[in-house]
Amino acid sequence: MMMETTQEEIVLLLRKWREEKTLIQASLSFDRTRCMILGRIERLDSDEVQIDGSSRDEAQQGLVVRFSDVRRFCFGDMDRLPQDRPVEVQQAIDTFETRILLDLGGCFCLIFAIRDPGSDQT
Numbered sequence: 001m002m003m004e005t006t007q008e009e010i011v012l013l014l015r016k017w018r019e020e021k022t023l024i025q026a027s028l029s030f031d032r033t034r035c036m037i038l039g040r041i042e043r044l045d046s047d048e049v050q051i052d053g054s055s056r057d058e059a060q061q062g063l064v065v066r067f068s069d070v071r072r073f074c075f076g077d078m079d080r081l082p083q084d085r086p087v088e089v090q091q092a093i094d095t096f097e098t099r100i101l102l103d104l105g106g107c108f109c110l111i112f113a114i115r116d117p118g119s120d121q122t
Contacts, residue, residue, distance in 0.1 A: 002074040002101055010073045010100060011046060014111075018044050023114040026051045026063050030107040037063050051111070065102055065109050072103035 018041040042052035052062035102109040
């Protein structure tokens with residue numbers, strides 16, 4: 001379940017992930033077009049976030065989202081998904097900790113924090 005929140009709350013969560021050097025999977029979806037990047041938060045301020053794969057792969061340029069383009073900010077913990085879930089959903093819960101959805105008006109940006117393999121899982 002995703003809960004709507006504020007830009008300020010999203011920036012606080014992203015800042016935490018940046019400080020912890022959390023591995024991030026981010027994707028953009030528009031109609032049938034999709035792209036994905038795996039990396040870390042390289043730059044974050046009150047105006048935008050940059051998720052850059054160069055910490056893993058020098059050839060990747062990264063993903064930048066300007067918060068002024070976001071119409072709606074949402075987040076949710078993966079563990080709060082329904083108990084009776086398909087195997088694919090359970091695998092996603094085992095892989096990802098928290099998700100952020102940024103509604104860009106017809107295009108969506110999903111940002112997932114990849115679960116630390118040493119952390120407790122339910």
